[in-house]
Amino acid sequence: MSSVLSLFAPVEADLELLSQNLKTLIGARHPILYAAAEHLFGSKGKQLRPAIVLLMARATLPNQDITPRHRRLAEITEMIHTASLVHDDVVDESILRRGMPTVHSSFSNRVAVLAGDFLFAQASWHLAYLDDLQVVKLLSEVIMDLAEGEIQQGLNHFDATLSIDAYLDKSYYKTASLMANSVKAAGVLSQAPEPLLDNLYAYGRHLGLAFQIVDDILDFTSSDAVLGKPAGSDMRQGNLTAPVLYALEEHPGLEGLIDREFSQEGDLEQALEMIDNSQGLAKSRTLAAHHAHLALEALQDLPASAPRQALMDITDYVLSRIH
Template identity: 70%
Template sequence: MTSATSLFSPVEADLCVLTENLKNLIGARHPILYAAAEHLFGAKGKRVRPAIVFLVARATMPDQGITERHRRLAEITEMIHTASLVHDDVVDESDVRRGIPTVHSIFGSRVAVLAGDFLFAQSSWYLANLDNLQVVKLLSEVIKDFAEGEIQQGLNCFSTVTIEAYLSKSYYKTASLMANSAKAASVLSEVSDAQTQHMYHYGRHLGLAFQIVDDILDFTGSTEGLGKPAGSDLKSGNLTAPVLYALEEKPYLEALIEREFAKEDDLEQALALVKDSRGIERSRELAATHARMAVEHLSELPISEPRQALVKLADYVLSRLY
């Protein structure tokens, strides 16, 4: 299986600079925020989102170096993503992410909420200073989409929804940032409108595949590998693709969900029903469809190492399942 580290080798130097810059941008003059920034940006995350920005920038400008505005866009993208994770962990009361303690479990919920707010505000400030109204609109929409996704998830807790509604929520929570930041990177490269749309759809389909795979791993992964307890989405009432597909085959699963796993062994029964259905298999097929569609939108790019890395990234997303 290709590792994310080797996959991002064309932009490895860019990502190293990004990590140091983020610590300095966030932590200046705020000792607690610096400690939180060290904790957040020192974590061994894969940096998928800023890597997409760098790869799109280099793929759309194959004969030139990327600009300082591209670099700042990548930093803004990671700030927005991290802010959303900090807030998610407070809402979900998660003590661990990527196998390490969350900000709110170390510093308390009050500091975590303020740190998330600060990251969103800081990203908005740097975004405005890019002096590109189209990019400002694209990334501002992402912040709005995060809130929309959280609200949808909260309102539909323990409620069965359609696959279309699930994909809509997945777009808001995950794919919007990948789609709009990929498009923004190409806008800064000053390529054609048609090419910026291709980059948007690449990020959109890749993001959907990424989220579907994450939701499958909640059933098939280990607690160690996930960095959180397996089955935690279902336990909290977040019904994802494997469950929604399983409900079509296993009617009793709906009764367990409706009573919110109130009886002993309800959750174990529900997990067994999902695994005994075609829910996981059909979810894999759905993820593969979106990964394939993402790659189709790269066909107009000139052949280059960064473009090849974007193609391999879609394969890597699916390979996490095996």
């Protein structure tokens, strides 16, 4: 599978414009926030979420150009995503994200919290000026879901009784809601019919869940250098993901290690060995593949086009990260 950036060819020029606009939108009146914006948006990164919004906009408007409102929706989507990452890094006390210093480690917790707040506020302001009540409702729900997901994760720290369904709910709030609601919003701006809008939402929901499950698998299987953080970091912090929950079904002794929060010497290494010697990772791969397949099915009613093919290929890319 080619790199994800190559899949964005149908919207490459759109993403270039998005990168320029984001830095202008964020930092026009605030030098310190502009410095933070340069830090956040200075490199292209994957830009997965705005790329999906732009691809969906083009897929739902075949043989037409997308509108300025579609472009602004993609920018809002990236603002919301980035704001949530900035706040997550403060809560998790993360020094690095993908191998790069986090905003709060480069500036301060105060600047990071304010930068995240400002991004959410800017996103909300620009959202209102899209002047579409349905789109406002969809993206406002995302901001609430992000907070709900963070709260659920905090309340469920080191909770070995957490179910897979509860894990998927939390994953929806933290990751899939933004994808689901933003791609549906792109369809709304394209004036797509209601049945198609439901399919667009389903695509984003299942792609987002597959993406999060894959990320949670990589937390155990990738090297520290690739992750930009120690392997198993989520479990160390009490965030129990699919590989852990499935491993618990085979290794009841893992629950005792979790309950005492890996406080004794060798606990963490023992837990990692139990997960490695279980079907946890294999079952998690199957779960990710299930949701990726459902995402692919949701695209069947879109007319054939290069953007639609890119959206289909993205489902393959998500799974290719663990193969």
